[in-house]
Amino acid sequence: xxxxxxxxxxxxxxxxxxxxxxxxxxxxxxxxxxxxxxxxxxxxxxxxxxxxxxxxxxxxxxxxxxxxxxxxxxxxxxxxxxxxxxxxxxxxxxxxxxxxxxxxxxxxxxxxxxxxxxxxxxxxxxxxxxxxxxxxxxxxxxxxxxxxxxxxxxxxxxxxxxxxxxxxxxxxxxxxxxxxxxxxxxxxxxxxxxxxxxxxxxxxxxxxxxxxxxxxxxxxxxxxxxxxxxxxxxxxxxxxxxxxxxxxxxxxxxxxxxxxxxxxxxxxxxxxxxxxxxxxxxxxxxx
Ligand code: ATP
Ligand code: MG
Numbered sequence: 001x002x003x004x005x006x007x008x009x010x011x012x013x014x015x016x017x018x019x020x021x022x023x024x025x026x027x028x029x030x031x032x033x034x035x036x037x038x039x040x041x042x043x044x045x046x047x048x049x050x051x052x053x054x055x056x057x058x059x060x061x062x063x064x065x066x067x068x069x070x071x072x073x074x075x076x077x078x079x080x081x082x083x084x085x086x087x088x089x090x091x092x093x094x095x096x097x098x099x100x101x102x103x104x105x106x107x108x109x110x111x112x113x114x115x116x117x118x119x120x121x122x123x124x125x126x127x128x129x130x131x132x133x134x135x136x137x138x139x140x141x142x143x144x145x146x147x148x149x150x151x152x153x154x155x156x157x158x159x160x161x162x163x164x165x166x167x168x169x170x171x172x173x174x175x176x177x178x179x180x181x182x183x184x185x186x187x188x189x190x191x192x193x194x195x196x197x198x199x200x201x202x203x204x205x206x207x208x209x210x211x212x213x214x215x216x217x218x219x220x221x222x223x224x225x226x227x228x229x230x231x232x233x234x235x236x237x238x239x240x241x242x243x244x245x246x247x248x249x250x251x252x253x254x255x256x257x258x259x260x261x262x263x264x265x266x267x268x269x270x271x272x273x274x275x276x277x278x279x280x281x282x283x284x285x286x287x
Contacts, residue, residue, distance in 0.1 A: 012036070013028060013032075013050070013209065015027045015029065021083070023081065023082065024082075024083045025079070028047030028050045028078070030044055031046075031047075032259070034234050036141055037246045037247075039250075039251060040249075041251040043263065045263070045264070048075075048278070049208070049267045050207045050208075051076060051077045051079060051282075052271070052278045052282060053204075053205075053208075053285075054069075054205045054206070055079065056286075057173060059286040061169055061205075064169055066200050067205070068202040068203075072282050072283055072285070082200060086191070087162065087192060088136055088153050089135065089136065089145070089150050089153055089154060090142050090189075091131070091162055091189040092166075093170035094132055095126060095174060095183075095184065096123055097120055097121075097124050097126060098123055098212055102123070105120060111144065112145060113146030123185070123219070123222065123225055129171065131163040135153075165191070173206045177213060178216065180270060182215060183213065184211060184213060185211075185212035185213070185214055186211065187212075188210045206270075208263055208266045211229070213228040214226070228266040232259055233251065233259050
């Protein structure tokens with residue numbers, strides 16, 4: 001890393017450095033969080049999986065929306081990016097009823113103000129994908145909000161642009177995943193505004209940390225399909241009776257190995273590229 005890079009922030013997973021006024025270095029660590037708590041145990045190569053997959057999608061969706069990626073570095077876990085003014089909302093698209101979407105539907109029959117047919121079951125496919133924004137909580141959990149609340153935060157014009165763009169991205173990646181035997185149940189995107197006032201896709205995109213991918217062959221509405229997201233680690237943590245407040249539990253070796261294998265499998269199935277090949281030459285995902 002350049003001597004001049006200044007550490008400007010630290011998320012649960014990423015370290016952010018300023019390269020200059022217009023560029024950031026995003027470094028994805030191997031940290032894993034569950035229930036918004038970073039665990040003391042790392043998952044080897046997880047940051048590389050997230051970085052490689054994001055790069056893969058950025059390269060394939062740049063005609064739908066510009067993205068922040070400038071350079072993918074040789075370590076496979078750092079990227080030079082355009083520095084953006086991030087919008088204060090998490091841009092979630094759901095094609096299926098899972099997680100907080102399912103919870104809200106069960107309680108109110110709606111998700112973020114979208115009225116839905118009665119009688120849907122957990123994990124069921126929605127009549128059409130919906131945009132369900134959430135607040136970006138500085139601490140604690142994000143909260144689902146309706147259109148009016150999101151418009152309040154970003155303005156009506158920007159909201160409409162973000163909604164249309166997020167739905168188009170979801171549709172592209174969900175078709176792509178479907179051809180590889182995976183269902184993209186839902187995903188969280190983060191957008192920002194660049195120096196020319198353009199909407200730009202930032203952060204990570206369509207990774208197991210930001211998305212729920214389900215193997216299509218094992219999908220049955222009415223339950224929780226096995227997924228490539230953090231369910232495996234979550235299940236382990238819950239089996240301990242942990243109260244979901246910091247500090248989180250250490251992970252035993254078999255949970256570390258199993259989790260790493262799931263991240264790597266998601267990478268390989270979605271990209272069709274061997275993970276070893278990526279480690280040898282990360283820019284392979286951009287071709
Ligand atoms: P939080 O930042 O709330 O802790 P997180 O734990 O998901 O969320 P990380 O993914 O670890 O955070 O770190 C990424 C951070 O960098 C996020 O806050 C994200 O909004 C921000 N970010 C991503 N891309 C850009 C960009 N191009 N310009 C500015 N900020 C960005
Ligand atoms: Mg993040």
